[in-house]
Amino acid sequence: MMVGMGIGRFIYTPILPGMMHALGLSASDAGLIASANYLGYLIGAFVAAGRWAEGREHNVALGSLVASTVLTGTMAMTDSVAAFLAIRFLAGVASAFMMVFMSTIVFSxxxxxxxxxxxxxxxxxxxxxxxxxALVTGLLGYMAASWRADWLAGAVVSAIGVLIVYMLLDREPGASTRPVPEPNLSMTGAMGRITLAYGLFGFGYIVTATFLVAIVRQDGLGVEFESIVWIAAGLAGVPSVWLWGKMVGRWGLARVFAVGCVVEAIGVVASVTVGGYAGPLIGGVLLGGTFIAITAFGLQFGRQIAGASPRRALALMTAAFGVGQIIGPIAAGAIADRTGNFTAASLLASVVLLVAAFVAYGAGKRV
Structure with missing residues (x-):
């Protein structure tokens, strides 16, 4: 998960400001490149759901990590937006394969x-x-290294991670069984609401997840602080699922999802409205402290109310989430180019998160 998701998907965020400055990329370009990655993730998740990899989960999981590592390094080899789109799309596919197959092995x-x-x-x-x-890119930024060095360093760290996974990965066959055909998903009021809320959450969280470090760069708060903000986001994410999980027993999945969206909305607003270093730092901590848990518990709630069709529910919610992730960076980039900053885009994202909270809370009332 560190290699395929933490680096493979999200190292783009701390590297982005350097790329925008060196290559003259617009916010729209940056959002489009981000969305290509999320489109790849969406398609990869659906492809991975098929039965073609039964019995080959270990090889596919390791292969996806190797592909993620290679594609991370390949980003340093070009300055073409078209090439960036293709590379990040393939990296999204690789991260989805890793997520599905490695999680299958681990959870089994x-x-x-x-x-x-x-x-x-x-x-x-x-x-x-x-x-x-963030530590790697921050150190290289302190040394005045280029954005290309950031991508190459990310590939080196990923390669070390792949080697560790290869040595530790359990080679025993998983306890998976052949998928049982499921009936059509019953689109109850609760199912419809949580699916809508999940898609809105995908839009709302990804704006800050993509542009937070660019916001820090735009405010001129220093390269060192850019790394600090993303380190804070990452560290806040480490215990987040465990901490929010403690509240599930008290509040239930729908309410935890809703509260998490509200907390994240507060961070999104703070990142662009609270002056100085405090705003982006609050935004980073509240982003990292919520989005991983909300993603996990949203799916868990969907599976809970899907009855005999959990896989169909998972596919539907993944599609909604993916569409939100794809639209978010494109819309935010276009708004930022028009307004000259990320304030309006972030405020829009916060409103969407609040709507997601309201819809999800309503889903819980209908169960």
Whole structure:
């Protein structure tokens, strides 16, 4: 998860300001490149859901990590927007494969060991990878290295991670069974609401997740602080699933989802309205401290209310989430180019998150 998600997907955020400055990329260009990655993730998730990889999960999981590593380094080899779009699209596919197949292996082993509670640590890898990528890019920024060096360094760190995974990965066959045909998903009021809320959340969180470090750069707060903000986001993400999980037993999944969206909306607003260093730092901590948990618990709630069709619910919600992720950076980039900053785009994202909270809370009332 550190390699395939924390670095493979999210190292783009701390590298982006340097790329925009050196290559003259507009905010619209940057948003389009980000969306290509999320489109790849969406398509990869659906392809991975097929039965073609049964019995080959280990090889596909490792292969996707190798591909993610190679594609990370390849970003340093070009300055073409078209090439960036293709590379980040393929990196999105690779990260989706890693997510699906590695999680299948890990969760199968945890279930057999009776330690499903440890799944929170699996998700913590996303935040850990974000923090590591910020440390690496921050050190290189302090040394006045180019954005190309950032991508190459990310590939080197990823390669080390792949080697560690290769040595540790369990080679026993998983406990998976052949998928049982599911009935058509019953689109109840609760299912419709949580699906809509999940798509809105995808739009709302990704604006800050893509442009937070660019916001810091635009405010002239220093290269060192850019790294600090993304490190803070990553570290906040490490225990987030475990911490929010403590509240699920008290509030239920729908309410935790809703509260998480509200907390994240506060951070999104703070990132562009609170002056000085405090605003982006608050935004980073509240982003990292919420988005991984909201993503996980939203899917869990969908599976809970899907009855006999959990896989269909997962596919539907993944599609809604993916559409939100794809539209978010494109819309935010266009708005930023028109207004000259990311304030209006971030305020729009916060409103969308609040709407997601309201819709999700309503879904909980309908169960």
């Amino acid at each position: 082993r945890l279930a057999r060991a009776g330690r499903s509670d440890l799944s929170a640590w699996h998700f913590s890898g996303v935040g850990g990878g974000m923090a590591i990528s």
